[in-house]
Amino acid sequence: MDLALLESTLAELGEPAYRARQIWEWTAQGADGYAQMTNLPVRLRDALSERVPFSTMTVEREARSADGTIKVLLSTHDGRPIEAVLMRYRDGRHSLCLSSQSGCPLTCAFCATGAMRFGRNLTASEILDQALHFRRLGRVDHAVFMGMGEPMINLANVLAACRRLPDLGIGHRHTAISTVGWIPGITTLAAEPMPLRLALSLHAADPALREELMPVNARYPLAEVIAACEAFYAAKRRMVFVEYVMLAGVNDSVGQARALADLLDPRMFKVNMIPYNPTDSTFTGSSPRAIAAFAAELERRGLSATVRLTRGRDIDAACGQLAARV
Known part of the structure; x- marks a missing residue:
């Protein structure tokens, strides 16, 4: 609305x-x-x-996964495509993955959204209407801004929507905003009174490799991004979640796990390893053995690490797969 x-x-x-x-x-x-x-x-x-x-949005198509995940393709009044996802978990969580932009201008190599043509930032009402669509289907209680777009580029509208989410049942402490390392947004979020969570899309501890995977690293170098996240922790006393997509033969060696552990202060960061979900890129996902070895090395060095439970892969609704097609 x-x-x-x-x-x-x-x-x-x-x-x-x-x-x-x-x-x-x-x-x-x-x-x-x-x-x-x-x-x-x-x-x-x-x-x-x-x-x-x-609603500011028109429902174009909907897809339902065998695991209970629902993905909806929406269009704005000016025909911009948006995708949003509802993920249901066995522990009872009903979590939303919300988009902040139509498409994304940052072209990360492994992400389907980055291959789309970038449209525009979404308004606060357009962001909120994604959540309201799923609220009409039933209870919702968590939200992550990990859908289409870089939320920190559109942070004013993202925060305006966040202020309304508790009315739907989604508390601020159950809302996370993900970023590729857009430092001005991280700094603004650190000063924001709402106790929102921060997630950093990292994917490589080596700056040169990270720049190959994520061109934004040339604009905001990794060392400066980590410093901004540490400042966020100092201001909010809330740990930063590090998202790390596992790419076979690219960033998944035990040596790279050691480098990641050296980079991150375990008092401030937790690592969330993400099995790679197929897109049109040339990458393949790491094997379960490689993921387990990577996690074990992080834990051995004192860094908390978990492996994300993949939801909605069969309907292209999993992490990195949103590309305005159902």
Whole structure:
């Protein structure tokens, strides 16, 4: 819902300010239209149906995985494609993977989104409408900004959406914002009162290799990115999650695990190893044995390490696979 349009329309209709709060409460609780809002006059519900679209997005297609993951392809009013994902876990979590941009301008070599044509930043309402789409399907309680785009480039709108997520059931401590190392955004997030989590998309401890995989490293060198993350920890006292996609023969040797452990302070960082999910790139995923050896070396050196549970791979909904196709 375009909340700014809603407020201006209510003002034009001469409605009291509390009407916006009523409408938002219904929307955040999963209502799928104005007709359900029984504490609003019928004439107002009719007027809003004509003047304020209930969502800024149009649902184009939906795919459902055998593991319960749901991916939705949405389009904006100007035809920009967006994908968002709902992941259901056995421990009861219902976690959303949200997009902050249509496409991505940063062209990481292993990521399908980076191969898309970049469209534009999403508005706060467009980000929020992804979450609202899944809220209408049921309970949601976690969110990660790991979908399409670099959230730190669009941080003002991402934060505006985050301020509303608790109304849907997603607390700030259960919301993580991922970045490739966009230092101005990390610095801004460190000063943000909301206790949001930070995730760093790292993928190589060697700067030269990281630059091959992630061209942004030329703009924001690895040493400066790590320093910014350490400053985030100092300001927030919240550990930084390091995302590390495991690429066979590229970044998965035990020696590279040692280099990663040397780079990261175990008091400030946790490593989340991500099995590579197939895209149109030339990479292949590391073997289970290589992943286990990598994790064991990190743990031996005192660095906490986990392997991400892959969700939605059969519908191209897993990490790195979002490319506006279902």
